[in-house]
Amino acid sequence: MSSLNSVWYTRCPAPTPLSIAHQLGWVDRQFEATGVAVRSIRDSKDQTVRESHFTHTLDHSFRQGGNIPPLWARSGGRQTRVVGITTTDEFQAIIALPGSGIAKGSDLKGRRIGVPRKPNEAIVDFQRATALKGIVSALELEGLTHRDVELVYLDSSEANLIERGNAAFLGLKRRYPYGDELLALAGGKIDAFFVKGAEGLVLANQIGAVVVSEFGFHSDAKIRINNGTPRPLTVDLKFLDEHFDLVTGLVATVARVAEWAEANPNEAVRFIANEIGVGEDAIRAANGPDVHSHLKLTLDDEQLAAFDHFKRFLLEWGFLPADFDVFGWIDHRPLEAASRRAAA
Incomplete structure (x- = not known):
């Protein structure tokens, strides 16, 4: 076993127990x-380090957030393991402007739906993949496919990198999503587009949008699965192999958040809102009033089956370079060891 002086971590601006554990100071103390x-990783001044938020290339690193980047990294050969999964459902919808004549999902037939695209991006275009999955889900509920609509790709040259302090962000921590889609909708280039999460709900509210189809809480997991549902906790294999006890401690620390959030629901919502950069009312509206009860770290069969289904969607649409065994990607040992530790 090699000595270890530091580890790298990153998390997405989303409802995750890792984010809350970080804000509570638990991860640093552990x-x-x-x-x-x-x-x-997100606060590094080194672009190569920041890229690991998406590529998972740094040794001795862990991540929790959207599942498309870790699926893509594993598909490309990066040796990582999923050691826990959090499923927190969220608002997902296709929206249009009032007066467009689009009031329900079936009205999308023959219409133009905007899809963000970064054609020059070296890493996976997770925003395009997310939008396409949402569009496909909405159409499937109406017995339609993507061939029944016109997909209008909205190209952007802005990189996906998370850069703190970027002057173009006007003092905020990051660029909020859906800017290209909103401009295209206002300019009459598209008729509708996909939004999700608290940011998507706030945008829909701000423009008085018509929610054409909403499916973030649909009973069928294959409909609602997307980049943010579920969110895996991943570690690189070197970290897991060489420092299993540290990884187990990390999993135990993150898993403790669920019980804490149940006892402190208002604080949990405040932490999630702070992470995303929206109001607490937006979190409750987008993730449900009991969002604090959906921060468990588990590895159940339904989550794994949903992951496998989404992997196949990403393969079909050309987002993954190669197939791989999702079930072999999972390592139950740290969560099992953390559970035994908690019970003792």
Whole structure:
């Protein structure tokens, strides 16, 4: 086993127990107790380091957030493992402007639906994949396919990289989504587009949009699965193999959040809102009033089946370079060890 001075972590601006554990200071304290410093990938000034938020290339790193980048990284050969999954459903919808004549999902037939695209991006275009999955789900509910609509690709040259302090963000931590789609909708280039989460709900509210189809809480997991549903906790294999006890401690720390959130629901919502950069009312509206009860770290069969289904969607649409065994990607040992530790 090699000595370890520091580990890298990153999380998406989303409802995750890792984010809450970080804001509570639990993650730093857990590693500092063993003499290991925790370094943030998102806050690094090194672009190569920041790219690991999507590529998972850094050794001794862990991540929780959207599932498309880790699926893509694993498909490309990066040796990682999923050690826990959180399923927190969220608002997902196709929206249009009032007066467009689009009031329900079946009205989308023959219409133009905007899809964001980054044609020059070296990493996976997760925003395009997310939008396409939402569009396909909405159409499937009406017995339609993507061939029944016109997909209008909205190209952008802005990189996906998370850059703190970027002057173009006007003092905010990051660029909020759906800007290209909103401009295209206002300019009459498209008739509708996909939004999700608290940011999507706030945007729909702001423009008085018609919610044409909403399916984020649909009973069929294959309909509602997308980049944010579910969100895996992943680690690189070297970290897991060489420092299993540290990974188990990490999993135990993140898993504790669920019980804490149940006892502190208002604080949990405040932490989630802070992470995303929206109001607390937007979190409750987008994720449900009991969002604090959906922050468990598990590895159940339904989650894994949903992951496998989404992997096949991404393969079909050309987002993954190669197929791989999702079930072989999962390592139950740290969560099982953390559960035994908690029980003792």
